[in-house]
Amino acid sequence: MTHIHSPKSHKLSLAATATLLGLASISAFAAPTVSRLTPPSELFASGHAAPVIARFLPGQRFDLQATVRPDDAARTITGASFAIDGKTVDATVALRSCVAGCLAAVPTNASIATVRAVSAAKPGIHTMTVTATQSDGQTVSATGNFEVVPLLTGGQKVKNIVILLGDGMGAAQRTGARIVAGGYAQGKTITPLAMDTFPVTGMVKTASLNSVVTDSAPGMTSYVSGNKNNNNEEGVFPDDTIEPFDNPRIEYLSEYLHRTQGKALGLVTTADVFDATPAGNAVHTSSRGAGTGIVDQFLDDRNMTGLTVLMGGGRKWFVPATTPGSARGDKTDYAFSATDAHTSEIVKRWGTAPGNLDKDRDLLADFQSAGFSYTADKTTLDAINPAKTDKLLGLFAHSNMNVALDKIDGRRNKARGITGRVVDDYGLPDQPMLDEMTDKALAVLERQKKGFVLMVEGASIDKQAHNMDTERWLLDTIEFDRAIARVQEFAKKHGDTLVIITADHECSGAALIGGSRVTDARLQELVREGGTANIRDKVVGIYEQAGFPKYKMAADGYPETTDIDYRILVGYGANSDRYEDFRTNDRPVQDSQQPFVKKEPLSVYPAGPINRDTDGKFLVTGQVPGDSAVHTATDIPLSAFGPGAWNFTGVQDNTDVFFKLAQAANGVVLPADIFPSKRQTKK
Numbered sequence: 001m002t003h004i005h006s007p008k009s010h011k012l013s014l015a016a017t018a019t020l021l022g023l024a025s026i027s028a029f030a031a032p033t034v035s036r037l038t039p040p041s042e043l044f045a046s047g048h049a050a051p052v053i054a055r056f057l058p059g060q061r062f063d064l065q066a067t068v069r070p071d072d073a074a075r076t077i078t079g080a081s082f083a084i085d086g087k088t089v090d091a092t093v094a095l096r097s098c099v100a101g102c103l104a105a106v107p108t109n110a111s112i113a114t115v116r117a118v119s120a121a122k123p124g125i126h127t128m129t130v131t132a133t134q135s136d137g138q139t140v141s142a143t144g145n146f147e148v149v150p151l152l153t154g155g156q157k158v159k160n161i162v163i164l165l166g167d168g169m170g171a172a173q174r175t176g177a178r179i180v181a182g183g184y185a186q187g188k189t190i191t192p193l194a195m196d197t198f199p200v201t202g203m204v205k206t207a208s209l210n211s212v213v214t215d216s217a218p219g220m221t222s223y224v225s226g227n228k229n230n231n232n233e234e235g236v237f238p239d240d241t242i243e244p245f246d247n248p249r250i251e252y253l254s255e256y257l258h259r260t261q262g263k264a265l266g267l268v269t270t271a272d273v274f275d276a277t278p279a280g281n282a283v284h285t286s287s288r289g290a291g292t293g294i295v296d297q298f299l300d301d302r303n304m305t306g307l308t309v310l311m312g313g314g315r316k317w318f319v320p321a322t323t324p325g326s327a328r329g330d331k332t333d334y335a336f337s338a339t340d341a342h343t344s345e346i347v348k349r350w351g352t353a354p355g356n357l358d359k360d361r362d363l364l365a366d367f368q369s370a371g372f373s374y375t376a377d378k379t380t381l382d383a384i385n386p387a388k389t390d391k392l393l394g395l396f397a398h399s400n401m402n403v404a405l406d407k408i409d410g411r412r413n414k415a416r417g418i419t420g421r422v423v424d425d426y427g428l429p430d431q432p433m434l435d436e437m438t439d440k441a442l443a444v445l446e447r448q449k450k451g452f453v454l455m456v457e458g459a460s461i462d463k464q465a466h467n468m469d470t471e472r473w474l475l476d477t478i479e480f481d482r483a484i485a486r487v488q489e490f491a492k493k494h495g496d497t498l499v500i501i502t503a504d505h506e507c508s509g510a511a512l513i514g515g516s517r518v519t520d521a522r523l524q525e526l527v528r529e530g531g532t533a534n535i536r537d538k539v540v541g542i543y544e545q546a547g548f549p550k551y552k553m554a555a556d557g558y559p560e561t562t563d564i565d566y567r568i569l570v571g572y573g574a575n576s577d578r579y580e581d582f583r584t585n586d587r588p589v590q591d592s593q594q595p596f597v598k599k600e601p602l603s604v605y606p607a608g609p610i611n612r613d614t615d616g617k618f619l620v621t622g623q624v625p626g627d628s629a630v631h632t633a634t635d636i637p638l639s640a641f642g643p644g645a646w647n648f649t650g651v652q653d654n655t656d657v658f659f660k661l662a663q664a665a666n667g668v669v670l671p672a673d674i675f676p677s678k679r680q681t682k683k
Contacts, residue, residue: 034142044280063248080113117350123150157667159451168462168507177477218278219504226658244287266309271459300353340395386443490672508629509573515546
């Protein structure tokens with residue numbers, strides 16, 4: 001229609017037209033939105049098809065999920081469907097309203113749509129699409145992508161996989177242990193570490209899904225799921241619910257190989273067994289601190305993981321809440337409701353146990369009823385006959401085990417007829433060393449005809465680096481290396497065993513800054529005199545003044561003393577404030593995970609690094625807030641031994657390691673460009 005109008009009426013007409021167009025625009029574009037699509041992808045997040053974030057093996061299971069927000073507070077989401085490559089996924093879509101509890105930033109009328117335990121078989125990049133319908137009939141769609149990495153054939157198929165993980169162990173931690181345990185003569189190592197003798201070494205990038213600095217949970221799970229997790233999360237993608245056990249899952253290496261090949265799983269650690277690294281091989285949770293539910297799932301879901309050996313600390317989670325020292329509680333437990341499709345589909349599709357809020361459960365008795373032999377100390381561990389033991393549970397401390405320096409000190413004092421120090425204060429002096437636990441684990445798992453996956457963790461390399469307790473992490477690295485030697489001996493006898501040594505991240509920014517220029521007696525005098533001018537300026541030798549510290553090793557494989565003349569000196573680049581005197585601390589700092597830490601004698605231990613070594617009056621100002629050193633984003637070394645070892649050369653993403661392990665279990669020689677992290681991303 002043609003209008004003839006004056007300039008004034010023309011202006012009115014334009015204004016009216018703009019208003020009408022604006023109303024039409026609101027009507028056309030006010031629609032529900034998808035604020036989260038899982039698995040995570042750049043295609044959804046930024047519109048870029050690369051890099052591909054989520055990757056899976058053919059048939060590896062994972063969950064699809066989307067958070068959908070209505071356009072108006074009065075509307076709701078009434079339905080949703082998922083498609084892969086345009087084909088609708090034929091499975092129940094659970095639609096959960098956020099009225100039931102979501103993160104604060106998510107409106108209560110939003111809904112979370114989930115399909116559990118899907119998989120794709122065809123290698124290549126796939127699209128995933130969610131389509132949701134609002135109560136007024138409007139629809140919204142969103143698309144992301146993921147990749148299926150091919151399983152190839154053509155190489156030797158490994159029967160057993162051993163992952164040796166030195167928590168927090170960067171290059172400096174490895175080098176420091178070599179200096180102490182191996183010694184140097186005119187610049188040459190006298191006795192190499194066991195990890196130094198592995199033929200292949202590469203470097204690993206350690207970022208998590210949401211940070212360049214990972215914590216131990218995604219640091220471990222990247223190796224055994226092939227995917228990035230958020231910090232504090234294990235075997236799951238992030239979601240918008242507040243429950244710790246309902247997140248979208250990713251199938252672990254243990255679950256995949258148990259389901260497809262019947263392999264068993266063994267977990268050995270010097271930490272509390274609920275801790276991030278052991279749990280990050282078998283338990284799916286968005287909260288690494290949910291201890292009751294974590295340890296319950298170890299047993300309840302053993303049919304999925306093949307769990308056969310579990311050893312470490314953590315007895316506090318296995319005894320009823322009424323037992324003194326128990327940490328069990330319903331707030332950290334899980335129970336999947338049969339009437340809630342959001343969680344009941346986990347049970348139905350994944351085959352998990354439904355769980356129960358049972359703080360008074362005697363989990364120790366339940367493990368034994370399930371056929372696990374139980375050992376509580378080194379004496380009973382030594383008595384275990386592997387030929388007659390199908391499953392083994394060892395719990396040697398209330399929470400984290402004592403560190404190597406304190407265990408060795410306790411053993412030596414006992415041999416001299418002297419009451420031990422730290423281990424007696426903790427009340428459990430008869431604790432095994434990591435190599436002793438590893439020997440027994442290998443002996444039990446060796447009976448598994450279809451092979452096994454074993455993870456062995458040197459946990460307190462990290463925990464004592466957090467505390468900037470130099471001698472304690474040095475000796476824990478030596479303890480870890482002794483376990484490595486035991487695994488290497490096993491692998492030499494069993495040519496179908498692949499072994500990797502790695503870390504989840506580096507901790508503390510440890511730096512081997514040099515060597516002391518004074519004897520230990522003189523160092524003690526300088527500490528009494530105190531101050532920077534004495535303890536730093538007169539002690540720290542750099543460059544040629546550092547020399548070659550000479551530690552004398554005892555028959556038990558550890559230094560006779562760490563308070564030697566001209567000792568190695570360590571600094572920290574990711575440190576909080578601390579006092580330093582460069583001498584061995586008689587006691588570790590308090591461990592907040594110990595159930596009796598607030599009672600004597602543990603309550604009189606130093607509360608943190610700022611509370612010890614104060615007599616020397618040498619304050620080292622930190623670069624980070626808080627009361628401990630922190631993880632860093634530094635790449636870490638990985639070494640490999642056995643068939644498939646040469647696949648681990650070069651610089652690789654932590655998620656690449658998963659696919660290399662899986663390929664070895666399938667028997668392959670890998671092409672160089674199989675891993676997307678090696679490809680150049682096109683802009």
